[in-house]
Amino acid sequence: MPTDAVAHELFLRHLDSWVPAALRRARRATVVLGYDGGDPRLAEETLRLAGEHATRLRGGRLTVLVLADGTEELPARLGTAEAGLPADVAVHLMPGDASRLPVALRAAGAAGAPVLSYLEVDGPVNLAALTAAAATGRPAEALVVAGAGTPLRPALADAGFPLTTDVELVDVDRRIGFGTGSDRSLEAIKESVWAAGLRCRDPQGLPLSPGPEVDPQPLGRALLDELTRHGPRTVTELRRFAVTGTAYRAVDAARALAALLDAGAVTRSPEHGRLGGDVLVTPARST
Structure with a gap:
């Protein structure tokens, strides 16, 4: 799968x-696309999904901001896609890169309502743009x-997102980062990364091949290091540490913890029962 197609599929x-x-939740929301515009299909698919949901959820107002230089093809294809949208979906195409995001969000009146941004970065991260996205959206x-x-x-944490993660995709030489305030969204993104089937980096920097069940030992060592520190x-x-700080998913953390308990590397309180979220885990050597 081409590099850009991987990220586009995750976003869509x-x-x-x-x-x-x-x-x-809010009856109005804003979606931001900040990319080079070289592949108009990302914007087209975004508008298609926006139109489908706006049609089913009447009364909601959805604004789509597209920040892209692109080519002459992008405005033409967006115009065609926009013509078929319901009146509740507004589309704004602005030339430029992510540095214009703060101005674009203010112009769109996005403050105080949900904002979802997709940004492609070529070089250093534009912290002002990320900060604007984090500060404007609720959530x-x-x-x-x-x-x-x-x-x-x-960068996502500095911008103000409470929960952040990033994953290096070995096969396409890219890194995907995600900022949110929702554990559910965070876990969903990580599941989508794994569903794409692309190799990531494990906590030791080695390639990790996603699968239904993976070797729990690398994550187990990372969890044990976290407990030691x-x-x-x-639980x-x-x-949450596994989802934010490593390439693994929440379900992998449960398996790794079970393996650590079986090996006697950690203890739990209470000692018996389901390994629920409020169970306290302690390194065995600290007891």
Whole structure:
């Protein structure tokens, strides 16, 4: 799968569930596409999904901002797609890159309602753009795509997103970053990354091939290191660490914790029962 197609598919899959939830919550929402515009299909598919959901959820107002230079083909194809949209969907095409996002969000009146941003980064991350996205949306989410060597999680955290993660995609030399305030959205993005079937980096920097069941040992070592550094943690906290701080999913954390318990590397309180979110896990050597 081409590099851009991987990121576009992840975004569109998330958008498909985000739009109805956002419109039910606030009755208005904004979607931002900040990319080079070289592939008009991303914008076309975004408008198609926006139109489908707006038709089913009447009374909601959805604004789509497209920040792209692109070519002459992009405005023409967007114009064709826009012609078939319901009146509740507004489309604004602005030339330029992500640096114009703060102005675009203000012009669209996006403040105080849900905002979902998709931004492709070529070079250093534009912190002002990310900060605008995080501060404007209530709630806000952002999916950012950059080169494999560009750290995205610190930038998303500095911008104000409460929950952040990034994953290096080994096969396409890209890094995907995601910022949100929702554990559910965070886990959904990670599941989508795994569903794409592309190799990631495990906590030791080795290629990790997604599959129904993976070797729990690398994640187990990372969880044990986390417990050693910070002391006892609940299962919920360790699941969140796996999703935010590694390429793994929440379900993988449960398997890794079970393996650590079986090996006697950690203890749990209470000792018996389901390994629920409030169970406290402690490194065995600290007891």
